Amino acid sequence: MNTTLPTAIVNAAEPAFLTERVERYYRERVRDTWDGGHIMRGRTPGRDALHLSSNDYLAVANHPSIVAAEIDSLLQHGNGAMMSGIFLFGEAPQLKLEAEFAAFMQAEGGVLCQSGYNANVGLLQAIANERTPVYVDMFAHMSLWEGIRSAGAQAVAFHHNDLDHLARQLHRHGPGVILVDSVYSTRGDVCPLREVAALAQQHGCVLVVDESHSLGTHGPQGAGLVVELGLTGLVHFRTASLAKAFAGRAGYIACSARFAEYFKFEANPAIFSSTLLPHEVAGLSATLKVIREEEWRRTRLHANARALRAGLDALGYNLNDSQTQIVGLEAGTERQTIALRDALEARGIFGSVFCAPATPKHRALMRLSVHAALDEVALARIVAACRDLREEVGFVDWASTRRRARDRVVALRDAA
Structure with missing residues (x-):
């Protein structure tokens, strides 16, 4: 039996309409928006990284x-x-x-x-x-x-x-x-x-x-x-x-x-x-x-989520009325979101990037998914990272930050 593998694999030639569609992605997103990188691919997590990208909210995957x-x-x-x-x-x-x-x-x-x-x-x-x-x-x-x-x-x-x-x-x-x-x-x-x-x-x-x-x-x-x-x-x-x-x-x-x-x-x-x-x-x-x-898992999850939301709200982040274990940091443009991703990952915090079509254009964000396995030390570490990176990522210039400030002015005026 001949087991020799071919030296090269040749794909079928693409018609022009398909080539143009694929090229548009690499041109408009990878080259022009992501500067040749990829919005979903940052650093490789280290052994001490905190993973906030999983939907395993109750930490049962390995039960x-x-x-x-x-x-x-x-x-x-x-x-x-x-x-x-x-x-x-x-x-x-x-x-x-x-x-x-x-x-x-x-x-x-x-x-x-x-x-x-x-x-x-x-x-x-x-x-x-x-x-x-x-x-x-x-x-x-x-x-x-x-x-x-x-x-x-x-x-x-x-x-x-x-x-x-x-x-x-x-x-x-x-x-x-x-x-x-x-x-x-x-x-x-x-x-x-x-x-x-x-x-x-x-x-x-x-x-x-x-x-x-x-x-x-x-x-x-x-x-x-x-x-x-x-x-x-x-x-x-x-x-x-x-x-x-x-x-x-x-x-x-x-x-x-x-x-x-x-x-x-x-x-x-x-x-x-x-x-x-x-x-x-x-x-x-x-x-x-x-x-x-195991009701304690829900109790722990909600306590962790409340603590993280309170810590980030005190730092001035616009959490867009989050009331749950999902916490979004809305950086805005995809470039701004890449900067936020990199700043978080440099501090060992790994969340999920959400951008178009998962979000409206120019409202991309980093989603932090809280789970029941986090402890007080981990939560404090996340809040500290988000405190320290604000200037680095231009936090005060985010559209979501400005929107939060406007909403608070309106709320105070209405209450007066």
Whole structure:
């Protein structure tokens, strides 16, 4: 048998339209905006680095009981039967886990998907079409926007958390679907869910709440903000990525039992994706048990988040109304954000860069994801780093800093 490898690999020649599209990225972003570097690639973390880029808010990814459940499943079942979820029935473990999550979230039924992205895209395909106005918060997750596009529906954006603007749009366009995040993934601020639910009911709309960043971290036993606020009877669908607090790779839709059956045979991501692997199902089931029982993780997470927000607020940072474990430092332009990234990483603090299309243009930021494993020493180190780098990164000239100063002047004037 000839095992000689080719000396060179030649790709198929690209047509001009594709070459131009790829070249535009390297020209406009890499060369002209990032000065030949890359906004997502800074330093390599050292051994003493603090990692604030993970969505493992409750620090359960390496929990021994979860890891043991996954190992045991792999040894017993391997990767299982590779097939679409539409073929599952009876006592299939994935169906049992769907029921466990439904009970946890105080829902009648639910569906496990390959990811939170698939859950949102599939859900919009199943509930909207070209005749459906879909009201979407301008800061809602990109998967919700992609779901609107995939459904061929009419996107009707409303200003972030602006109830008056949403009401005006509803009066103009009529009944449809309202899409919001419970906790917004770039800024960490919270949707006014009670008021949005009231508007949805008043105007005959379907309400979809993405709980990716509140499921596990908020509500009784981590059941989410919708449960915490007593809104399960007003919210038609709750979706979540289980790659956040649940530290797995799957998505979930909480819904009625009747809709769950319908969804599995109507949404393309459900029909044309394989089931979760057995060890993923076992791991998520074990994670659900940990999250329900180990309340101290939520207590620690919220205490850590409060402490960090208070420390950064005292330094003058505009935290854009963050009330959660997500803390964004909005530097503004991508160049300014690279400077902030480098200054943080030089001090051993590693967060996540968020820029367009994840944020509006010129509102790029460094997201610091607080987690339950941080201690007081680590939190003090983060605050100290953010104190010391302010002059280095031109903090006083950031648009977000100036905006905070203006807002405070207005608030003081209104209070006078």
